[in-house]
Amino acid sequence: MASENVYVEHCKGINDLDKVILRENRGVSAEVYLYGGQVTSWKNERREQLLFLSSKAIFQPLKAIRGGIPICFPQFGNIDSLEQHGFARNRLWSVDPDPPPCSSHASARAFVDLILTHSEEELKIWPHRFEFRLRVALSPAGDLMLTSRIRNTNTDGKSFTFTFAYHTYFSVSDISEVRVEGLETLDYLDNLQNRERFTEQGDALTFESEVDKIYLSTPTKIAILDHERKRTFELRKDGLPDAVVWNPWDKKAKAMADFGDEEYKHMLCVEAACVEKPITLKPGEEWKGRQEISAVPSSYCSGHIDPRRVTFTG
Numbered sequence: 001m002a003s004e005n006v007y008v009e010h011c012k013g014i015n016d017l018d019k020v021i022l023r024e025n026r027g028v029s030a031e032v033y034l035y036g037g038q039v040t041s042w043k044n045e046r047r048e049q050l051l052f053l054s055s056k057a058i059f060q061p062l063k064a065i066r067g068g069i070p071i072c073f074p075q076f077g078n079i080d081s082l083e084q085h086g087f088a089r090n091r092l093w094s095v096d097p098d099p100p101p102c103s104s105h106a107s108a109r110a111f112v113d114l115i116l117t118h119s120e121e122e123l124k125i126w127p128h129r130f131e132f133r134l135r136v137a138l139s140p141a142g143d144l145m146l147t148s149r150i151r152n153t154n155t156d157g158k159s160f161t162f163t164f165a166y167h168t169y170f171s172v173s174d175i176s177e178v179r180v181e182g183l184e185t186l187d188y189l190d191n192l193q194n195r196e197r198f199t200e201q202g203d204a205l206t207f208e209s210e211v212d213k214i215y216l217s218t219p220t221k222i223a224i225l226d227h228e229r230k231r232t233f234e235l236r237k238d239g240l241p242d243a244v245v246w247n248p249w250d251k252k253a254k255a256m257a258d259f260g261d262e263e264y265k266h267m268l269c270v271e272a273a274c275v276e277k278p279i280t281l282k283p284g285e286e287w288k289g290r291q292e293i294s295a296v297p298s299s300y301c302s303g304h305i306d307p308r309r310v311t312f313t314g
């Protein structure tokens with residue numbers, strides 16, 4: 001069991017589900033449910049919530065929690081016969097009692113190591129043995145860092161193939177005030193058009209209708225600028241070439257039981273992912289995928305904001 005200290009608290013959350021609270025200097029914090037291995041909260045030093053969590057989210061096994069950072073594994077989407085976005089987000093993870101050394105975020109004090117392995121039940125729907133280790137860490141500066149290490153532990157000599165995403169729901173003031181930089185001019189697969197391939201035109205992305213796109217071979221940094229809240233999220237990723245951008249907009253919002261009708265205005269999913277080219281692991285092989293997110297104050301200037309030149313005050 002991970003040690004209890006001022007940085008890490010193991011407790012019960014909604015519906016008595018186990019959760020872990022990570023705390024750092026100046027009151028920054030994050031919360032992780034063992035159900036889904038899912039981050040559900042990330043707060044800055046002003047105790048402001050940085051992730052979107054639906055007011056209608058259902059915290060009950062077999063349904064993924066709507067918001068935070070669901071983990072999509074072993075598939076993103078519903079291409080395969082498996083459940084949409086795979087089973088990892090619908091399973092009870094454990095605290096990893098003996099995590100192997102993790103070079104990422106080695107200096108973090110507020111972190112938890114979780115593990116998910118195949119169950120006998122699982123083997124019927126996805127016939128592979130695996131160990132999925134997830135480290136969630138909060139840096140002293142308040143950055144939220146997730147590292148996934150997935151190992152093929154098959155004993156029958158078989159490789160397995162998977163796709164993956166950190167399905168991050170960012171909290172935004174008003175979707176019509178948001179710009180995403182770093183994806184312009186890239187190719188994407190449009191989920192609203194049978195995954196047909198297009199090229200993004202023009203400047204940074206803005207939003208005025210439903211969007212569900214998988215941007216391909218993206219840069220390792222993406223910025224999400226919230227003009228009204230004067231906040232910029234910076235997403236950095238490694239091992240995850242693609243980035244999914246999703247907002248259901250009004251009609252789909254109404255069709256989702258665990259999502260408020262108007263909540264689409266206050267969220268945007270930007271998901272570090274590996275979708276276009278699935279990953280194949282031979283027995284004994286391990287894959288690693290990392291995502292780090294920071295939230296920094298940004299000064300508003302109509303037109304261009306260069307995420308590399310935002311004003312850091314913290």
Ligand SMILES: O=P(O)(O)OC[C@H]1O[C@H](O)[C@H](O)[C@@H](O)[C@@H]1O
Pocket residue numbers: 064084085191212213244245246269
């Ligand atoms: O409702 P969920 O299974 O959580 O999926 C929510 C959304 O996830 C991704 O962003 C997909 O690209 C969307 O097509 C999907 O609607």
